Amino acid sequence: MHSPLSETSRSGTDSHPGSDGLDGEENVPSLLARQARDRGTALALSAMSQGLGRHRLTYSELHGAAGAAAAWLRQSGLKTGDRLGIYLTNDWALECFVAALGALTLGAVAVPLNTRSAAPELGHAIALTTPRLVLCDASGHERLVEGCQLACRAEPGFDDAMPIILDPALLTAPTAGEVPPTIEVQPSVDALGCLLFTSGTTARAKAVMHTHRTMIATGRCTGAALGLRSDDIYQGAFPFFTSSALNLAGMSCWVAGAGLVIEGQIDNEARLDLVRDEGTTFYHGVPSILNFMTQAHDPARHDLTGLRMVANGGASMPVELTDRIAHLWPWVQQVQIYGMTESGPAGTVLPPERMQEKAGSVGRAMEGMTIEILDDEAQPLATGELGEIALSGAPVAVGYFRNPDATEKSFRGRRIRTGDVGRLDRDGYLWFGDRKKDLINRGGLKIASVAVETVLYRHPDVLEAAVVAVPHPDLGEDVAAVVTLRPGATPEGISDGLKELCRNALADYEVPRNIFICESLPRNPMGKILKGELRRNLQKCLNRDGT
Template sequence: MKIGSLLSHNARKYPELLAIECEGRSYTYRQFNEEVNKFAHGLLKMGINKGDKIALMMKNSDHYVFTFFAIAKIGAVAVPVNFRLTSSEVHYILQQSEAKLVVCDLEFEEIITTAKEDSDVRDVITIGEPRTFGYLSYESALSTNEIEPEVEVSEKDDLEILYTSGTTGRPKGALFDHKRIFNVGISVTINMGLRPHERILHVAPLFHSAQLNLFLIAGVALGAAHIIHRDFHPVKTLQAIQEHKITHFFGVPAMFNFILQVPNAADYDLSSIKRCGYGAAPMAPELVKKSIQLFKTDQFYNLCGLTEGGPGGILLDPEGHKLHLGKGGKPIFLTETRVVDEQGNDVKPGVVGEFILKSPMVMKEYYKKPEETKSTIKNGWLYTGDLATIDEEGYITLVDRKKDMIITGGENVYSVEVEGVLFEHPAVLDAAIIGLPDETWGEAVCAIIVPKEGAAINEEELKSFCRQKLAGYKVPRRIVIEQQLPRNASGKILKYQLRQTLNQVNA
């Protein structure tokens, strides 16, 4: 199945059904499809050919969705770009992906102007009236032709290059074709029980694989209504759920945490919610419990995957939450998973190994990086770089990234376990665990804490709290108080930045 045809099909099946609402603009499925076709023909008229790469540096919007589906319909390849990146970081992606066109929000036009130097980019389309000479406005790029573009697109044609979050260095571009992404939609629909005519709220960024592939594309296939927010704001999120009767909400753990801090959050009517999904980063069990209480539903899903998987991986369903809260879950539909040692042998229950998976949703390759592809995909298995355990029932628990594991005094410390304990403390809003060089122990466990508003952290009291729940060598030897933690747009804490900063302070 081709992704663009999912929209065309529902434009015929549900022509007057609400498809998109964004900042007061709303579109039925017929209007949605017509807008996409007009932009698709506009791109063809500009000389964009099948297989050409088009970068999107945009916040969530109706225009983002139109652009993505127009790209899909003409057989071009979408390259979503994290709008928080600097011009040099964007330059790397534009150059590495061989993008020929950029579609950007007006506020990112200046960054694109710098970033496209010495790249293959020949045109820029701005959402709004361009400030840069030679750039086109989105409106001027539209054709008046609303019929389906006559481009032969195969399910084996490339659809998107998703750049990894780059928590440990330069991002790599994971390449996917239409069939792989359609499989992602099938998998999430079956695993989460998505139904036609869902009402989905999009607050997580659409350049991220979870929001884009799991919920936008799957939702379009099902004929869902998509309520799109340009940015995440906890109060506006609660208001939208109440006003639009949202049935499905996905957020990264930090979003749930911020929602829980809204003083009158319990006053909002959230009864329309049928299910909540969380993922992209570990979510402490204490946060899950409080979120279940707020949303007044136990239909919570832990989606534990990675960009290279589509995203795909493991899932903890509502029943799993009752007995296995804190674990990652079991393989999602169409996926096989294992936890292996350095030789590729399955580990015994409780032993830490590397989490690997096999699936028809796994990326084709890292774009133009054959060596990295070869070291990541071995004999059909995707080696994730995540350390995990598996229990006797087959539940997998991610414990850390390989590069983030701490070895102190010869003992392994996994940050997820310690962070989970810290989140149980009533004064802790956010927390991260890293290892810092130590002459005696090799590495010392360091906790970076963001206190709740109005709360004070007593270091000795916090260490004592941890000692009640953790072995002595896991208790943080050093505690640093910060106002916020550095995160990428996927919600993952940038621990390498924390290590760099604190190592410089200690130097």
């Protein structure tokens, strides 16, 4: 494959208003082509590659790399409408983005796969999306093969759709003098562009369908809400399998003409070094990462005077952390956004000028988005009343892939019912209540309590299981489990056995750090477990024990 991945210049990043295509419809390849013309020598992407190390591409180079990737993928068997699985960590982030853009250039669909999933969940994702090709390196090969084997057993006939596994190193291996074939496909703006998996409010995650139109709408909406400029260097700590990587960070930067810096698997000192070395002006991360950054910052080593904005997304921002950032980096403005995979993730924004006045809120609707608070019959509630949050707007996905029942339940045109509970104040700012579907938000990664409970119930001595969130000083929330035992069972070794069971069946961040054994669980008169009461009791217990 021809690859234009050569050393790039940081020139051409002077600020100027960039056209965002608002006067006409664009697909993603057209957006890249336009920015290659308008911003050709400006930084488009800085990311890790196992073969090249940290590597930088200008807009012209990124456009060329996407075209070359499309040609290679077509030669490897990918056709328009097919799905490309991408099962790689951020240490291959360069290949992840280039491959995804290559698939979109070909009119195919990018499917980022969760590299932290256990084999059963990975098998479900593969069986659901039936990718023709999957990019996977040696470290993930064994689990991917196991997932494919599980998919074959779970889905009759899947063996006929077994994907071809490709080495991502081939994607960036240049062949001197080779000119990639012309890709003449022009995908419709309403063609599928990517399938992004939810965290799952049951044991099975759903694949959210985003088209070229909704992907670019997400970039316009979130980029404008964040105040991204064409001279910004935007750095994010988002795993590629999340919607925050391709849809939020990628599309927001490339619509604005900004430079995107994606972190590999690094520690917090290296993260701060990257801010310094890349000249990052805009940093975006979840509160747990921002918290670690404030603790690791050494002014003598990390010059952050070029940083102008810090954004939080993925979890509510503690007021204490907002205050600490303001104290350490007084020249930096702060902004918070809220959204979900189904909404782009576009949704709300808490702008810098309202961070103090509206501390604790997740903001007001982004321009182009609408917030409603609904009752159980999906009717709008009055200001101040608690209900289910619904988001509407152009970035909202078109439904769940191969899941019409779930689509019918959650989507109504351009509106998505989030499953979160909140209220709107008189100024239109959104405040969270409880999580309607008992999702746990561990450092920005969403965990379905039901999925963890399902695994706990596999233990032969467990009678009942309940999983809830407990406060964590760095991550915001952590996973705690409470179980009751069957008559005759003894508690010795139960906790260790349950953790081992979870480690073999769940992603690492889903495994409960604390497991408690009790005689009974609190219930209401109808027999439903009172998780709110359980959370409060656990918090008191943890506070008393100092753990």
